[in-house]
Amino acid sequence: MSQRGVSLIELMIVLLIIGLISLAVSPFTSEWVAQARVAEGASALEEAIGRAKSAAMKNTAGVTGDDKPASRICISDSKINLVVPAGATGELKCDLTPIWSTTISHQVTIKTDDLDWLCSCFNNKGLLIAKDVCNTCSKNLNFRFFYPGDSEGEPHNFY
Numbered sequence: 001m002s003q004r005g006v007s008l009i010e011l012m013i014v015l016l017i018i019g020l021i022s023l024a025v026s027p028f029t030s031e032w033v034a035q036a037r038v039a040e041g042a043s044a045l046e047e048a049i050g051r052a053k054s055a056a057m058k059n060t061a062g063v064t065g066d067d068k069p070a071s072r073i074c075i076s077d078s079k080i081n082l083v084v085p086a087g088a089t090g091e092l093k094c095d096l097t098p099i100w101s102t103t104i105s106h107q108v109t110i111k112t113d114d115l116d117w118l119c120s121c122f123n124n125k126g127l128l129i130a131k132d133v134c135n136t137c138s139k140n141l142n143f144r145f146f147y148p149g150d151s152e153g154e155p156h157n158f159y
Helices: 008-058
Strands: 071-076 079-083 100-103 109-112 119-122 142-146 154-157
Touching: 008 071, 008 079, 008 100, 008 119, 008 142, 008 154
Parallel strands: none
Antiparallel strands: 071 079, 071 119, 079 100, 109 142, 142 154
């Protein structure tokens, strides 16, 4: 007697094996996705820093002095915005209309000096302003990126 095809029992066993394998692999894939989001966030911030330095050196507002911001990058609601002042004496706040923007995963948190990163300012030479001119802004470009359940964070340094 020859048999053609598979029985229902054989099909159920194959589906059970596939289900068990997918259950076993699931925690690993969620970790990979989280790490990919962190890498994407780090890449987005690196691009923002490069664009901020470039915009500061272009200095379309005509800002003078090493301690005055010519560009600023800010984060708000998982969105990184690059803003420049309207004029040489204009105030540079995060609520200005951005000249460039990108979005990162809402699950990624960026910290510097163990505090949530809010912004960074650059002078007309494209250098980070380390004085208290930008108040709440970061004074360094050493960041740690966190995702839910991550306690150590992934370090990234941008110079």
